[in-house]
Amino acid sequence: MTTQPCDGCGVEVTIAGGIANIWTQEHTPTGGIxxxxxxxxxHFLCFDCIDRLPDEDVTADDVAAL
Ligand SMILES: [Zn+2]
Structure with a gap:
């Protein structure tokens, strides 16, 4: 278990390690992806920021605008 700052909002997010599947909707200890x-x-982002991104064709500009 470790933490990593979100590229969108800068919050330290707990991650389980590796790249998890964000679409499984399961209860995981991972707070970002x-x-x-x-x-x-x-870009590493917390789920709050992911929720604010467009559904598709996300670019670095979208992350910067969070
Ligand atoms: Zn964030």
Whole structure:
């Protein structure tokens, strides 16, 4: 178990390690996820920020705008 700052809001997020499946809706200890965006960048984001992103075609600009 470790923490990583969210790229969107800067909050320290607890992560279980590795890339989890955010769509399973299960109760996991992971509070964020690393997303690969359509512009081939990767950003670690908490679920609050993920909820505010567009459903598709997310770019680094969208993350920066959070
Ligand atoms: Zn966040």
């Amino acid at each position: 690393t997303l690969e965006l359509v512009d081939d960048t990767e």
